[in-house]
Amino acid sequence: MFFGNKEKQRKSRELDSILDELRRNLENNYKDAAQQDLKDFENLLKECRETGTLSAHKLDYYEQKLAAYQSQLKKFTHKDQKVTW
Numbered sequence: 001m002f003f004g005n006k007e008k009q010r011k012s013r014e015l016d017s018i019l020d021e022l023r024r025n026l027e028n029n030y031k032d033a034a035q036q037d038l039k040d041f042e043n044l045l046k047e048c049r050e051t052g053t054l055s056a057h058k059l060d061y062y063e064q065k066l067a068a069y070q071s072q073l074k075k076f077t078h079k080d081q082k083v084t085w
Contacts (some may be wrong), residue, residue: 011053015044015061015062021070038073042066 022037045062047052054062 004055008055008058011048012058014040015048018044019065019069026072026076032057034073034076038069041069 003044018037018041022034022041025034025037045066048062049059
């Protein structure tokens, strides 16, 4: 399936936007929001992979980002948080 350059750029910008939001949520310790951003990123990347929207180079780049964030967020939950009040 052939996609125009604009569609590829749009999907790439969407993925970058999700990554930016994920990074901001991690920096601010917003655990639930960061986990949701990761799911959104993973779903959009899966869609791009299945439809062939992105080039192989871009797919590799985003796959590496996904793996890095998955390992970083593996135990990133509220369960470990101690109540201090």
